[in-house]
Amino acid sequence: DQQVKQNSPSLSVQEGRISILNCDYTNSMFDYFLWYKKYPAEGPTFLISISSIKDKNEDGRFTVFLNKSAKHLSLHIVPSQPGDSAVYFCAASDNQAGTALIFGKGTTLSVSS
Amino acid sequence: ETGVTQSPTHLIKTRGQQVTLRCSSQSGHNTVSWYQQALGQGPQFIFQYYREEENGRGNFPPRFSGLQFPNYSSELNVNALELDDSALYLCASSQDQISYEQYFGPGTRLTVT
Numbered sequence: 001d002q003q004v005k006q007n008s009p010s011l012s013v014q015e016g017r018i019s020i021l022n023c024d025y026t027n028s029m030f031d032y033f034l035w036y037k038k039y040p041a042e043g044p045t046f047l048i049s050i051s052s053i054k055d056k057n058e059d060g061r062f063t064v065f066l067n068k069s070a071k072h073l074s075l076h077i078v079p080s081q082p083g084d085s086a087v088y089f090c091a092a093s094d095n096q097a098g099t100a101l102i103f104g105k106g107t108t109l110s111v112s113s
Numbered sequence: 114e115t116g117v118t119q120s121p122t123h124l125i126k127t128r129g130q131q132v133t134l135r136c137s138s139q140s141g142h143n144t145v146s147w148y149q150q151a152l153g154q155g156p157q158f159i160f161q162y163y164r165e166e167e168n169g170r171g172n173f174p175p176r177f178s179g180l181q182f183p184n185y186s187s188e189l190n191v192n193a194l195e196l197d198d199s200a201l202y203l204c205a206s207s208q209d210q211i212s213y214e215q216y217f218g219p220g221t222r223l224t225v226t
Contacts, residue, residue: 004155032213043117043203043217044156089155098169099213100146103155 003027004092006104015113019077023090023104026071030092034101035064035075038087047088048075080111115140117206117218125224126194134189134221136204144168144210145187147179150201150220162187163210191223199225 005024013019021035031052036044050057050064050073057064063076077084087108091101118137126132138145144163148156158171162181176192185206191198201222205215 034213036217041219043205043219046214046216049214091155093213095211096169098144098146098161098163098210099207099215100158100161100169100171101148101156101213101215102158103148105153105155 004102004104006107008107010108012110013080016079019080021075021088021107023073029094032093033073034091036089082111082113085111119204119218119221123222130194131192134202136187138185138206139216142206142208143185144207146205147189148203168210194225196225
């Protein structure tokens with residue numbers, strides 16, 4: 001059973017517009033959430049994170065929102081740029097196996113100019 | 114600052130053989146985690162090492178084993194390779210065993226024929 005779900009395999013957005021990537025989770029014990037970006041032939045790159053005690057974290061063009069009651073988080077990218085085109089992974093941890101991260105399957109974002 | 118490095122980049126092995134993958138952690142990091150990423154899936158946690166001790170393990174059989182050395186570099190060993198072991202193997206390092214933010218290497222692509 002998948003504990004972290006990214007239900008949209010792909011998303012297409014025009015340059016300058018907002019990209020919203022969504023993630024749902026089932027484990028209420030998760031206490032930390034992260035977003036990673038992955039380009040082909042590279043490892044995932046850490047983007048932004050949020051603790052379960054917060055509902056929003058912002059870093060430049062990237063903002064992550066957490067809705068604990070809905071077990072839902074989202075990543076907003078504003079404005080989107082062609083260089084943002086990549087696979088985005090949502091990850092979570094419950095600190096049960098060290099700081100093991102549980103990943104979703106990813107969403108491929110394409111930003112067109 | 115040196116990032117996470119992995120070797121080799123690619124590897125082809127035959128079913129039943131054994132393989133060793135290597136990882137050097139980012140400078141200043143003492144915790145290493147290994148993940149398996151199958152095609153079209155998110156990374157799946159294998160195990161984590163902190164100061165040469167296993168600090169958590171995912172749902173992988175005992176033929177997946179690891180080591181961490183005093184300089185915090187690490188090895189992943191897989192015995193009795195199966196066709197389903199074909200995947201991208203990712204190593205990630207973090208500053209300590211309570212840090213959720215992990216920094217990934219480029220991965221080793223293993224093909225089992």
